[in-house]
Amino acid sequence: MTETLTDRRARLLGPNMSTFYDEPVHLVRGLGTKLWDAEGREYLDCYNNVPHVGHCHPxxxxxxxxxxxxxxxxxxxxxxxxxxxxxxxxxxxxxxxxxxxxxxxxxxxxxxxxxxxxxxxxxxxxxxxxxxxxxxxxxxxxxxxxxxxxxxxxxxxxxxxxxxxxxxxxxxxxxxxxxxxxxxxxxxxxxxxxxxxxxxxxxxxxxxxxxxxxxxxxxxxxxxxxxxxxxxxxxxxxxxxxxxxxxxxxxxxxxxxxxxxxxxxxxxxxxxxxxxxxxxxxxxxxxxxxxxxxxxxxxxxxxxxxxxxxxxxxxxxxEGLMENARVVGDYARAGLLDLAGRHHCIGDVRGSGLFFGAEMVMDPATKTPATAFTKRVANGMRQRGVLLNFLGIHYNVLKMRPPMVFSRQDADRMLDALDDVLRATPLEA
Amino acid sequence: MTETLTDRRARLLGPNMSTFYDEPVHLVRGLGTKLWDAEGREYLDCYNNVPHVGHCHPxxxxxxxxxxxxxxxxxxxxxxxxxxxxxxxxxxxxxxxxxxxxxxxxxxxxxxxxxxxxxxxxxxxxxxxxxxxxxxxxxxxxxxxxxxxxxxxxxxxxxxxxxxxxxxxxxxxxxxxxxxxxxxxxxxxxxxxxxxxxxxxxxxxxxxxxxxxxxxxxxxxxxxxxxxxxxxxxxxxxxxxxxxxxxxxxxxxxxxxxxxxxxxxxxxxxxxxxxxxxxxxxxxxxxxxxxxxxxxxxxxxxxxxxxxxxxxxxxxxxEGLMENARVVGDYARAGLLDLAGRHHCIGDVRGSGLFFGAEMVMDPATKTPATAFTKRVANGMRQRGVLLNFLGIHYNVLKMRPPMVFSRQDADRMLDALDDVLRATPLEA
Structure with missing residues (x-):
């Protein structure tokens, strides 16, 4: 029997060390806004601000x-x-x-x-x-x-x-x-x-x-x-x-x-x-x-x-990354606002530059936080190869804070995936 | 007027940030147990344990x-x-x-x-x-x-x-x-x-x-x-x-x-x-x-x-560095004990492996700590291109804790310099 990576991790780092996503990602390589897992699958990184100027910037x-x-x-x-x-x-x-x-x-x-x-x-x-x-x-x-x-x-x-x-x-x-x-x-x-x-x-x-x-x-x-x-x-x-x-x-x-x-x-x-x-x-x-x-x-x-x-x-x-953050961030937020017109679970679109996201609610009138739904959306995005997460007072705000070299094409890929996930995920508590 | 490095440091890092030695060392390169300053002068590092396997180990x-x-x-x-x-x-x-x-x-x-x-x-x-x-x-x-x-x-x-x-x-x-x-x-x-x-x-x-x-x-x-x-x-x-x-x-x-x-x-x-x-x-x-x-x-x-x-x-x-620490450490301590026979300021020689030193006293009978003298010895060693420092309850213990690739030749160089410094430095409070 081979030990899984998750089991090995629990054995060596402690049984209760947190990971992201229901199905954790096993990353092996990164470049710019892209990450690859051990099976060679590519992910768009919409989350990590630590690689500020892009993963592995030369x-x-x-x-x-x-x-x-x-x-x-x-x-x-x-x-x-x-x-x-x-x-x-x-x-x-x-x-x-x-x-x-x-x-x-x-x-x-x-x-x-x-x-x-x-x-x-x-x-x-x-x-x-x-x-x-x-x-x-x-x-x-x-x-x-x-x-x-x-x-x-x-x-x-x-x-x-x-x-x-x-x-x-x-x-x-x-x-x-x-x-x-x-x-x-x-x-x-x-x-x-x-x-x-x-x-x-x-x-x-x-x-x-x-x-x-x-x-x-x-x-x-x-x-x-x-x-x-x-x-x-x-x-x-x-x-x-x-x-x-x-x-x-x-x-x-x-x-x-x-x-x-x-x-x-x-x-x-x-x-x-x-x-x-x-x-x-x-x-x-x-x-x-x-x-x-x-x-x-x-x-x-x-x-x-x-x-x-x-x-x-x-x-x-x-490399003008602050300006890139302004331009691409505005573009991405406009895209989120457009999605909000079609998906009423998006109660609010907020942010500045390349730190932005959307607050997910059960109903825009009551503003009831869609906390469990937001977590499912983050997991759905991960399944579609787009890494983001959620935070906020009610843990119902999708958080996007990508490397500063994030492009319009990256934003389009994120928006397309989000549109797809929101269509596919029932708005349930 | 050009600003000195020390003045620039005080301006940018605060006026009271500590340095080693009366005349701080401006290092630019390191390899193994050696360090070089901006003027190309070589120093033997008898102090730094952070570069455990030697400075810039390939x-x-x-x-x-x-x-x-x-x-x-x-x-x-x-x-x-x-x-x-x-x-x-x-x-x-x-x-x-x-x-x-x-x-x-x-x-x-x-x-x-x-x-x-x-x-x-x-x-x-x-x-x-x-x-x-x-x-x-x-x-x-x-x-x-x-x-x-x-x-x-x-x-x-x-x-x-x-x-x-x-x-x-x-x-x-x-x-x-x-x-x-x-x-x-x-x-x-x-x-x-x-x-x-x-x-x-x-x-x-x-x-x-x-x-x-x-x-x-x-x-x-x-x-x-x-x-x-x-x-x-x-x-x-x-x-x-x-x-x-x-x-x-x-x-x-x-x-x-x-x-x-x-x-x-x-x-x-x-x-x-x-x-x-x-x-x-x-x-x-x-x-x-x-x-x-x-x-x-x-x-x-x-x-x-x-x-x-x-x-x-x-x-x-x-690379067998623990064994090297044992052998070279024993050799260096034997050398310090030999020096103690000639320099009565050395009250005690202690340590294990590549963490060793000598306690400096005004008089071996009274064991009165030679604190100010120890500081002068450390500065004298620095002037002779050997970096070490001092610590202990009375700040009168020469501390040697070099990279683990420290050799017998390195120990000889340290011992020769110490012999010279102890001859040249008056045992005064």
Whole structure:
């Protein structure tokens, strides 16, 4: 008897390690927006943002190979790679963000950012939305309301309702919703200020990606920013998902919604899959953190990591990928809106650039989430060779966040498959 | 005016980011045990364990290049790379360690291990030595007594005096020292058990590397293990420094000192510098952790990381590097003992395999630590093209932990330089 790959995985990695899809995909090769499984079947990747400039982009592969064969040490020696990269990175952000601290994962970046906020404010209370995910360290895991820690939440963590443009808090989308959200933040600030923790920071993804990327107008966060600033708190923008041009209109998510955070964290797409992440902050903030907390990260900012990150950034800039994200993203959303005219299960089409999707409902009038149906649609797409997934407050939002080299032809292939799946899948709970 | 590299670094990375040596080294190339700076000067690397099988080992570089050009995704798809690697890795450990969880850094591995202990025991109290370092996340940073967190230590952390074979607790080295240490652990267990945290785990490096790698006999931890087990606690062995054959006599540090931990964490040398780390545990422990804490790590266990780790493990095994560590380590220590006969500043020579060094004292009779002198010696070695550093409870232990391909000729070069530096450096406080 031969052991199946799934059984072998359960034996070696633990019996309850998650996979995507009812029938997991066994991938062996990738290039651009395409992936191939062990049987040679091709898949269109509409999901993965980690291979930001496309799977196995030759310029990134070449940069990794060249540097891995030359030198790979740590940042207690001097090396120009990290300096050149941080110079190029901070140039995309602009003042006052003139320095960066490298880590290996977005989780590590957010873990540092929380302590950076503590160093700035002298306080430890953190506010996050109740449907977010910022990573997997002990401290950062506490911010996932969707994933309660055994033993309960730490008392320094407070939650506010995740923004939902389709079912806005207070009933009216746009700025009334914005003020309702700010009021919730104010409530939690007040509650934290009555504890020994005090209020330190609001951490958020400026695109509210895991919350289902609600459609929020420019300026929507202004009332919240005012509330946080007035309380002496700082804002951490977790740009792990919206950053690096993905939204098409702006290189950073916080620019699109129109505010300036105090601390920025980045990760996944930064080096096309090489384990690289960072915290970007003003010089004084970096100094405050490094004075309060000694910090050294062996692998972070090493020459190979920086070569991979630099190559990725250059490809984004030199191959016009932000513009591609804007154009192809608009095209794909127009296609989804067209499908929505024929499939009433599509209650809302949202997104920006190459981060977009559709919220699936049982009935557009009641907006009842079609959660189980959405999962079947994702599995149906996988069966048709198109990889995407779902998220959102009700887990009923199809999530498409492909490599930034996604083309109109790719969008057409996704739309055709989706049309087919929606025809074939009964709208049942 | 041109900006110096050091000034540029302060501007971009923060004004207080640490470097090694009074005159930092600007490295541009590495191969085997050698490194070269921007002026073409060669250095002998007696310090870095991250390039475990030697800087830029061609088999590791080739594995990274080949896989980076083929596929790099995450573990929610199936891939044989992680399975083949975990199978090979756990085979080096033996029962009951049959599964592993991959992370990107040793810090992440220890952060997971603490929660794994919580999942097993239902408690959260942690004991560590008062001169250890287990990493940089918020939770793990709490274990560094040498690096106090602003706002004070968490109440679930307790410390015991770091083992010191040169100045043993209770005055008598060997098993009396072992019982004295176990009694201190018992005291802290009792103290934690009076709190709501209870006692969950003792975390330690089985080689007590950062404590100054004291010379402890096989069985030294037995009384401590008994105390921990009797209290229902578990032991985490942090093998980030001693693991992968470095100690020459055993592939793992816990085997050398002669006990079986409950959870093993690994990191730095695992993939020769590629950001890879892991937690190794029995199947039931892995299941308990994954049931209690949902955990996913985007970059961890990806195909490129596993290819790098597998190539590194194969080189260690196929090129006989553990045996090389034993032979060359013995040779180097004999050379240090010879130097000790001529230089009375060398109070003690310790280590195992290719992790060794010498404790520097003002006077062998009083054993007064020669801390400032040790730092000058490290800087003197750097000026002579030999890279090493210092650590220990009094920061007076020269630390040599070179790539595992370190040769007798390399040892001779180090010993000659050290002889020269010790002659040239006045023994002053």
């Amino acid at each position: 310029r990134v592969v070449e940069a990794i190979c060249a540097q891995a064969g030359t030198l790979n040490t740590h940042t207690r020696y001097l090396h120009e790679g990290i300096l050149d990269y941080v110079e190029a990175l901070t140039a995309t952000v602009g003042a006052p963000f003139d320095s960066a601290l490298m880590t290996c994962t977005g989780s590590e970046a957010n873990d540092v950012a929380l302590r950076m906020a503590q160093a700035l404010t002298g306080k430890t209370g953190v506010i996050a939305t109740d449907h977010t995910y910022h990573g997997n360290t002990t401290a950062v895991h506490q911010l996932s309301r969707t994933n309660p820690p055994p033993g309960g939440y730490a008392t320094n963590v407070a939650f506010v309702p995740a923004p939902d443009s389709y079912r806005p808090l207070g009933g009216v989308a746009g700025m009334p919703h914005a003020h309702a959200f700010a009021a919730k933040v104010q409530e939690q600030i007040d509650a934290l200020e009555t504890t020994a923790h005090g209020f330190s920071t609001l951490i958020l993804c400026p695109f509210f990606a895991n919350e289902g990327f609600p459609d929020l107008p420019h300026g929507w966060l202004d009332p919240t920013v005012e509330v946080v600033r007035r309380a002496g708190g700082v804002i951490i923008a977790d740009e792990v998902q919206p950053g690096f041009g993905r939204l098409g209109t702006d290189f950073w998510g916080f620019r699109k919604i129109g505010f300036t955070p105090d601390i920025i964290t980045i990760g996944k797409p930064m080096a096309n899959g090489h384990p690289v992440a960072a915290v970007i902050a003003p010089h004084d903030t970096m100094y405050a953190f490094r004075s309060a907390f000694r910090y050294f990260n062996t692998f972070a900012g090493n020459p190979v990591s920086c070569a991979a990150a630099m190559a990725t950034l250059k490809v984004v800039q030199e | 088999r590791v570089v080739e594995a990274i290049c080949a896989q980076a050009g083929t596929l790099n995704t995450h573990t929610r798809y199936l891939h044989e790379g992680i399975l083949d690697y975990v199978e090979a890795l756990t085979a080096t450990v033996g029962a009951p360690f049959d599964s592993a969880l991959m992370t990107c850094t040793g810090s992440e591995a220890n952060d997971v291990a603490l929660r794994m202990a919580q999942a097993l025991t239902g408690k959260t109290g942690v004991i560590a030595t008062d001169h250890t370092y287990h990493g940089n996340t918020t939770a793990v940073h709490q274990l560094s007594r040498t690096n106090p967190p602003p706002g004070g230590y968490a109440t679930n952390v307790a410390f015991v005096p770091a083992p010191d074979s040169y100045r043993p607790l209770g005055g008598v080295a060997g098993m009396p020292h072992a019982h004295a240490f176990a009694a201190k652990v018992q005291e802290q267990i009792d103290a934690l058990e009076t709190t709501a945290h209870g006692f969950s785990t003792l975390i330690l490096c089985p080689f007590f590397a950062n404590e100054g790698f004291p010379d402890l006999p096989h069985g030294w931890l037995d009384p401590t293990v008994e105390v921990v087990r009797r209290a229902g606690g578990v032991i985490i062995a942090d093998e980030v420094q001693p693991g992968f054959g470095r100690l020459g006599t055993d592939f793992w540090g816990f085997r050398k000192i002669g006990f079986t931990p409950d959870i093993i964490t690994i990191g730095k040398p695992m993939a020769n510098g590629h950001p890879v780390a892991a937690v190794i545990a029995p199947h039931d422990t892995m299941y308990a952790f994954r049931s209690a804490f949902r955990y996913f790590n985007t970059f961890a266990g990806n195909p490129v990381s596993c290819a790098a780790a597998m190539a590194t493990l194969k080189v260690v095994q196929e």
